[in-house]
Amino acid sequence: MTDEERVIRLALANPVNALVLDRIAAxxxxxxxxxxxxxxxxxxxxxxxxxxxHGIADYDVFYFDPDTSYEAEDAVIARCAQAFVDVAAExxxxxxxxxxxxxxxxxxxxxxxxxxxxxxxxxxxxPCCAVGLSKAGEGYRIAAPFGLGDLLAxxxxxxxxxxxxxxxxxxxxARWLQHWPGLTVLPWHG
Numbered sequence: 001m002t003d004e005e006r007v008i009r010l011a012l013a014n015p016v017n018a019l020v021l022d023r024i025a026a027x028x029x030x031x032x033x034x035x036x037x038x039x040x041x042x043x044x045x046x047x048x049x050x051x052x053x054h055g056i057a058d059y060d061v062f063y064f065d066p067d068t069s070y071e072a073e074d075a076v077i078a079r080c081a082q083a084f085v086d087v088a089a090e091x092x093x094x095x096x097x098x099x100x101x102x103x104x105x106x107x108x109x110x111x112x113x114x115x116x117x118x119x120x121x122x123x124x125x126x127p128c129c130a131v132g133l134s135k136a137g138e139g140y141r142i143a144a145p146f147g148l149g150d151l152l153a154x155x156x157x158x159x160x161x162x163x164x165x166x167x168x169x170x171x172x173x174a175r176w177l178q179h180w181p182g183l184t185v186l187p188w189h190g
Contacts, residue, residue, distance in 0.1 A: 003148040008140050010046035011039045011133055014053050016089050023083050024061055025135040029076065029093075031064035031117040033132035033143065040129050040151055044180045047154060055179035058090040062132070064117040068098040096120045109164055118143040125169050126156045157186040 001009075012018050017038055024032045038059040045054045061080065065072060073095040080093045096117045103111035114120055121130040127146030134141045150157060156173055158166075166188030173185045 003152060004142050007039075007043055007131065007144075007148055007151065008133065008142060010043040012140075013046055014038070014042040014056070016053060016056075016059060016087065017042055017133070019087060020059050020061065020084070020091060021133060021135045021140070024063075024080075027079065027083055029061070029063040029065075029080075033062050033117050033134045034059065035062050035121065035132035036060045036124070036129055039131045039133055041176075041179075043131075043151055044154060044183070047152070048180055048182055050180075053089075055176075056089075058092050061091060061093045062096050062117045062120060063093070064096050064114070066097055068095070068101060070098075073098060107164070118145070121145050122159075123162060124159060125162055125172065126150070126159055128154075128156055130159070153184075154180065154182055155184045155186070158189045160189055 017034060020034050020038070024034065038056050041054075041056045042052055044050075045052050063076070065076070076095065077093050080091065084091045096114050096119075099120065100111045100113045111123070118132060121132055121143055122145045124130040128150040130144060130146050131148070131151060132143040134143070144151070146159075156176065158169055169188050177183055177185060
């Protein structure tokens with residue numbers, strides 16, 4: 001089994017991931033991916049022998065629509081809320097084409113314009129977190145710009161391309177260590 005097949009199998013062991021992927025495919029959102037915690041934490045759960053949904057706070061759906069208006073994104077969020085009304089988990093939906101519009105105000109640093117959804121993965125705090133799944137016909141596609149080595153080894157290291165302070169990284173890694181004490185967490189890159 002390849003690393004990609006292993007990650008997909010472990011991620012889909014969480015039935016909410018499979019359900020969200022089916023629904024976003026049915027909604028036909030442009031360049032839509034299930035990303036981040038719901039994927040990498042499901043993988044950690046499988047590797048650590050935990051329940052597949054253990055520790056997963058929410059399910060992030062990223063899509064890419066060149067219409068960067070708030071109203072267009074809000075309409076998609078409302079459409080998705082209706083599609084996920086029966087899902088007993090928080091599903092967050094965001095248009096990656098408009099992140100550069102709000103990110104500087106929220107986080108105090110610039111965020112370059114993206115050209116597609118998966119480009120956002122390269123800006124995640126840690127390479128192990130930078131993974132996404134998308135349904136492709138009867139199968140799945142995986143995006144992982146840094147590869148899958150850290151994820152499968154349960155190693156958290158800072159992404160050297162991310163600027164800023166260690167506060168967000170330290171807060172996230174502290175939470176993750178509470179749920180997955182077998183993680184190896186490397187310090188922020190100063």
